[in-house]
Amino acid sequence: MTKIKYEASNPAGGPTVILGSSLGTDRFMWREQVRLLPRAWNVVAFDLRGHGASPLSLETPSVDDFADDVIAVADELGVDRFVFCGLSIGGVIGQNLGARYPDRVSSLVLASTGLTILSKQALVERAQRVLEEGTAWIADVSAPRWFTERFRTEHPEIVEAKMDHLRRMDPRGYADACLALAGFEGHDAAASITVPTLVLSGEDDVATPPAGSAELAAAIPGAELRSLPGCAHLCNVEQPELFTESVQRHVDTNH
Template sequence: MPYLEVAGDRLHYRTDGDAAHPCVVLSNSLGTDLSMWDAQAAALATDHYVVRYDARGHGQSPAGSAPVDLARLGQDVIALLDHLHIDRAAFCGISMGGMTGQWLGIHAPQRFTQLVLANTAARIGSADGWLTRAAQVRQDGMAAIADGAAARWFTPAFIEREPAIVAQLVDRLREQDAGGYAACCEALAHADLRADVASITAPCMIVAGLSDPVTTPADGAWLQQQIPGAKLTTLPASHISNIEAGAAFSALLRAYLE
């Protein structure tokens, strides 16, 4: 399994496809790992170089010792591109990964051909809410967060229709390192890009889930209105739309990148 040393810590990543093809980077949501993109990687790898990674403190990327903020999450992506000798890439991130994409569009526009910002917002939740969650998992572990995750991530119909998929994702969340999860909650507590997203110049597509209670369609519409030339698409899904509406998400992403 390949790892990259970044700021004294290890970042786990995976590549699929031919490195000679155009590159797309996939960035996971809070509490998941790079496997959440399995369907999209399979759909894109025939003619794209797909790079995905476990965000800091997630999956097989240890939380490490470096302070975590949105800038650090964005700089991890730049370090990964540099490590792979990729000058420019498309980027698709969901939820926390979508905030990372916004930061990259603001601070490293020369590195990205396109941005896909899925189920995200320029400000997600409230500082108090994130700090309370971080304190809870530091004290009590991941069980309480995992128990309520399915209802935040998926519609009731999907939970009933695909219990095995839901259970697998919730189990991964339950196994998440509490310190790494809490550190990213604390990063989100202080992440607010509302004053900056209008400076994004890369072509941008916003994807919103029609039933998303976390980052609502209104949040997506606000981003679309702020980012010059951005497009907005909605999918019949809740918060993790690339899994709940997997085929539609993959087709949408593939069409946009082409």
């Protein structure tokens, strides 16, 4: 099994919240959540295969493989049940975990995600282009999709750091994640999720539009939907206080 890089803030604490990052980022996208969530909690952030400090997969992974990696991290930490909070592909991984591991996941927060992300054809074409040309071109077009114009103007250093990471990452790691997403269709998974679920969307998100978040929330029995104002795809970075407050309230209510 691929050895996943992760950091845990308080391994002896509880509850445990595992944070799943978006396509083309690493565990440091959760820096503000690690800082703002209660110190008594065990907050775990990890790098997807082929992202950050986690190695490439030996073979093209599936969403099942990404979800199994989360279970392996929890097992290594000795954590039986945990909250999973995932954004974008992290939210897809969360859907998979909720459907396949109801005995391990106590509740879910699914942010900036949907039953599908883009179309299968678009994802396959993106993977092929990244393998042929590298990731610089995707970094060039991602900033206005990840962040609102206001945030890009007010925090150019944060935006550039994210884009620089994307430019430098291994193209195969990015392409692998695209192909995993291309193989995912969430309707069956969503219908079988029984744990308390919060779906979060940025009201200005063009990458995973709010309508897709609403569709996801409607497909999960009893799910709560919340829109976060003034943010795009990386809503946890643009609105860290609102995002973290939403997660904390959800966990406090359902723990």
